[in-house]
Amino acid sequence: MSRKHDHPCAIAEALNILGDRWTLLIIREAFYGATRFGEFLTNTGISRNLLTERLSQLVEADILERTPFADRGTSHAYALTAKGRALDTVVMALTEWGNSYLYGDGKEPVLARDEASGEIIRRIEPVTSDGQIIARQNIVIEAGPGGDGRTLSRISKAKSHPFAE
Amino acid sequence: MSRKHDHPCAIAEALNILGDRWTLLIIREAFYGATRFGEFLTNTGISRNLLTERLSQLVEADILERTPFADRGTSHAYALTAKGRALDTVVMALTEWGNSYLYGDGKEPVLARDEASGEIIRRIEPVTSDGQIIARQNIVIEAGPGGDGRTLSRISKAKSHPFAE
DNA sequence: CTTAATAGTTGCATTTCAAGACTAATGATT
DNA sequence: AATCATTAGTCTTGAAATGCAACTATTAAG
Numbered sequence: 255m256s257r258k259h260d261h262p263c264a265i266a267e268a269l270n271i272l273g274d275r276w277t278l279l280i281i282r283e284a285f286y287g288a289t290r291f292g293e294f295l296t297n298t299g300i301s302r303n304l305l306t307e308r309l310s311q312l313v314e315a316d317i318l319e320r321t322p323f324a325d326r327g328t329s330h331a332y333a334l335t336a337k338g339r340a341l342d343t344v345v346m347a348l349t350e351w352g353n354s355y356l357y358g359d360g361k362e363p364v365l366a367r368d369e370a371s372g373e374i375i376r377r378i379e380p381v382t383s384d385g386q387i388i389a390r391q392n393i394v395i396e397a398g399p400g401g402d403g404r405t406l407s408r409i410s411k412a413k414s415h416p417f418a419e
Numbered sequence: 420m421s422r423k424h425d426h427p428c429a430i431a432e433a434l435n436i437l438g439d440r441w442t443l444l445i446i447r448e449a450f451y452g453a454t455r456f457g458e459f460l461t462n463t464g465i466s467r468n469l470l471t472e473r474l475s476q477l478v479e480a481d482i483l484e485r486t487p488f489a490d491r492g493t494s495h496a497y498a499l500t501a502k503g504r505a506l507d508t509v510v511m512a513l514t515e516w517g518n519s520y521l522y523g524d525g526k527e528p529v530l531a532r533d534e535a536s537g538e539i540i541r542r543i544e545p546v547t548s549d550g551q552i553i554a555r556q557n558i559v560i561e562a563g564p565g566g567d568g569r570t571l572s573r574i575s576k577a578k579s580h581p582f583a584e
Numbered sequence: 585c586t587t588a589a590t591a592g593t594t595g596c597a598t599t600t601c602a603a604g605a606c607t608a609a610t611g612a613t614t
Numbered sequence: 615a616a617t618c619a620t621t622a623g624t625c626t627t628g629a630a631a632t633g634c635a636a637c638t639a640t641t642a643a644g
Contacts, residue, residue, distance in 0.1 A: 264516070405529060406440075
């Protein structure tokens with residue numbers, strides 16, 4: 255990745271870590287249970303030098319944790335931290351979007367299913383603290399405590415209900 | 420973006436379109452109401468040549484739609500399609516993760532709020548077709564109808580409950 | 585003490601990015 | 615009509631990231 259975004263925005267800041275072709279694929283593998291260098295290598299198709307760099311960035315960012323793990327050779331286990339596991343919604347949202355809009359019904363390569371209901375998972379929704387689904391037309395965006403002047407002016411010109419319709 | 424991922428996986432395929440530093444920032448701006456070249460340019464900080472390329476990729480991918488729009492000069496409006504609007508969960512999930520784990524409570528630059536309850540939005544959840552929240556430990560992944568042999572072997576070695584814990 | 589397995593490094597050719605100058609198209613101004 | 619202002623986009627160039635393959639290092643097994 256070249257230079258970093260520096261404007262105050264959660265998405266921009268997240269993309270400083272996740273915004274490339276490989277990082278979320280590595281994180282997908284971590285969710286699926288990969289722990290070793292070689293597993294990430296063969297399951298994603300990334301090259302060795304990039305994998306080395308990305309893994310160390312993810313460890314640095316506290317998304318993966320590296321622990322020694324001796325069987326043969328010099329080997330380590332990379333596992334998701336709490337911060338990394340919190341990316342589950344991002345992974346599920348991307349999976350759902352890709353399945354629905356890039357493959358389509360009946361052509362999905364990998365599916366997530368709810369064992370309790372038996373349903374394939376097709377909806378990811380924002381919910382209130384007591385579990386009520388929040389309707390898109392009720393969602394507003396506003397400057398938060400960490401916003402600066404530029405944020406304020408950008409947000410003030412923005413649609414107040416960005417996800418409605 | 421360099422070469423494309425070619426293995427059957429919704430995330431890999433999604434990253435072929437969204438997997439760079441800028442694309443999701445452009446999509447964020449589209450949700451916030453930006454429609455014009457100049458708005459995307461100044462609100463994201465991307466360079467002109469890249470913005471040109473990314474916008475045309477997004478139009479090509481049917482995520483944005485370009486329509487003529489004459490006031491002064493040569494101008495067009497870029498607006499989200501249905502496929503683009505379906506990325507709302509990805510945008511919300513990234514926003515929520517970034518706010519929680521990169522900024523932290525009380526330091527969020529931009530917040531999403533539910534007008535109905537007044538709450539700041541902090542939970543994004545998979546739900547069943549009738550709106551019940553699906554518990555992480557009940558989520559299993561499985562090969563779908565579009566999977567090939569490689570998918571099958573990758574998935575069969577994967578943790579069956581990737582989001583549990 | 586050699587071999588095999590795993591993880592990682594190095595060097596190099598290619599591709600992409602970043603930045604700014606330049607061009608094109610169109611409505612407004614005189 | 616001619617010029618100007620505005621918006622969108624192209625072109626050029628140096629810098630940075632990527633992809634590939636060969637090489638090195640570390641440790642366990644035999």
